[in-house]
Amino acid sequence: MPKKRVLPYILLGLINNQTKMSGYQISQEFNHEIGEFWHASHSQIYPELQRMISDGWIEPDDAVKDSKSIFYLITPNGKNVLKEWLSEPLSEKDDLFSLKLYFIKDQDSPLLKNLVQQQLQINSEHYLHLLSRKKLVFSDESKVRDNYGHSLILNRAIEREHNHINWLKNTLDDLK
Amino acid sequence: MPKKRVLPYILLGLINNQTKMSGYQISQEFNHEIGEFWHASHSQIYPELQRMISDGWIEPDDAVKDSKSIFYLITPNGKNVLKEWLSEPLSEKDDLFSLKLYFIKDQDSPLLKNLVQQQLQINSEHYLHLLSRKKLVFSDESKVRDNYGHSLILNRAIEREHNHINWLKNTLDDLK
């Protein structure tokens, strides 16, 4: 199976969030908030927008007659595509958790709880995996001495997972 | 300036860590510890090893006459290249901190303290940046309600930076 593309869904999500966006505005977005989680250059964005038009996900807004910018609107079909993407199960590999959360505006959306629960599951398994690797690879102090940098980042990774799991649990409680 | 490649330095670091490795062994490594931070498929690794030979970074170990595997050793030149890469200033963009730590075996290496200090600087700046974005974008509660998912991950990102900074500070103290 070919690897699932992410960029078109991000563009869809951005247009959906703001109701109406130009290619230039989208490319600027990656310098701000969404830039924490993803990046795309304008040379990627413009052709992608054309593809999305031909797929019927978005359409140019003919109401605005600006000599410079072209604004795009999401179509009903596009709204469905976005919702389906947001509903797809998270994978441990590509880590789309934060990105997808960014596109959920409503506190009461069932997608929200769903995403947090899935991520909690993924992180819990990963946490246990890291603990077992630590036990295996750093079974005694001499191994730590001989691979000190490695032992540092493994401990850091374990702590990070621990923190993330706690945050996810707290967030889940707040959502209930 | 062309974007700096990472893969060859990882291969160099792996070979250096283990003294001697075959392409197959390297590809297996990405299924284990180093896989937390990077991945490469065998179809990338084999040609890369050839390039590294022609650059004089590594050399095949002729002492081992295995009908299957080809083992590679790091050259003195390769050792220098690796050390220089580890000494290059960290950038906020590509986040090579964990990866580079992985290749530092000695607790007393000056590179260790150097890396932690650099990363501390980067994370501290990023932390302040996130706080200012939060103040700007979520200036009142209605903005939070209207972009709930976004506010969640922004708060999560702030907490994560905070945790990471604390860990870096503690680690730095331990190193002194």
Place this chain on the structure above:
DNA sequence: ACCCACATGTAAGACGTTACATGATTCC
């Protein structure tokens, strides 16, 4: 008139993935 920010687009090349291909060894 000139410069700069805005705005959109195309082309070439680097990098990485999946798929294709081949051969040796080990285990049953």
Place this chain on the structure above:
DNA sequence: GGAATCATGTAACGTCTTACATGTGGGT
């Protein structure tokens, strides 16, 4: 002898980056 694993390599393709290219509009 057949299957699975070990081991190396090439080919085709998709994605993303950098560079090239063009035009508009506002400020001085």
